[in-house]
Amino acid sequence: MMIPAQLIESHGDESPEWLAGLPGQLDEYLARWELTRTGDFLNGAASLIVPVVRRDGTDAMLKLQPWNDESAAEALALRTWSPDDVVAVLEDDPATSTLLLERLHPQTLNAVPDHVEATRILAELMARLIQVPAPPEVRTLADIAAEMVEDAADLTLGDPAEQRLVRRYADQLRELIPESGDRLLHWDLHYDNVMASDRQPWLVIDPKPLAGDPAFELFPVLHNRWDDLLATGNLDQAIRDRFDLMLEITGIDRDRALAWTAGRILQNTIWSAELDPGQFVVAMALKL
Secondary structure (H helix, E strand, O other), X not given: OOOOHHHHHHHOXXXXXXXXXXXXXXHHHHHHOOEEEOOOOEEOOOOXXXXXXXXXXXXXXXXXXXXXXXXXXXXXXXXXXXXXXXXOEEEEEOOOOEEEEEOOOOOEHHHOXXXXXXXXXXXXXXXXXXXXXXXXXXXXXXXXXXXXXXXXXXXOOOOHHHHHHHHHHHHHHHHHHHHOOOEEEOOOOOHHHEEEOOOOOEEEOOOOXXXXXXXXXXXXXXXXXXXXXXXXXXXXXXXXXXXXXXXXXXXXXXXXXXXXXXXXXXXXXXXXXXXXXXXXXXXXXXXX
């Protein structure tokens, strides 16, 4: 098999052994779960998706990915939430985080022309997901936030104003840690991670499970479908309107939402060692 270039770029340094073993792993699970490949490979940055059919004729998707902290509890989370809201897990191997998932339609919420309606659909799904307590096996937002505060102390940015901003975000985050929540969080709930299906209009896919405060979930919605925000002619107001709609539907507390959104911007800044201009716009629009 030809390994997709995006996977090589994403995992070449971090998971070279997984990449090297990917062809054999694919053959192993096709045989183990009695699957027949039925289409071309699909992939994101983190996983290889293979359209398959089961022995009983059921269409499915085989998901191959490295085992890590993000993927370890994916099957557990999907089975903990209501099946009316998330993609179904048909088979899984906890040792490798390999999943066999129900086949959904290729359309995501990005296919909904009205970005406000797409946001409303996503918010209604989020409102249900965040009601569910996290299983004890899921890693915690408290631990993630503590690591962020520690990493922020070593972060040096070229712009003094940006440096002051991230220092302030780190101080805010430190105060949030003692009450960082216990709900089952998706961590990456944006428009492309909601797909159309036959049994429900829309189902959530691809969680990176955390136990934490639902206010941590909002940022990805603010930073996606950016062209739709720009097209309104008033970017700052469009960001605030989207934020307000999410709060209205989910019932998430505004002050905590603002504080945890600042924490997400800090997290992304730590990862990239720079403050993304678009995320800075979000920060300024919300007066973070």
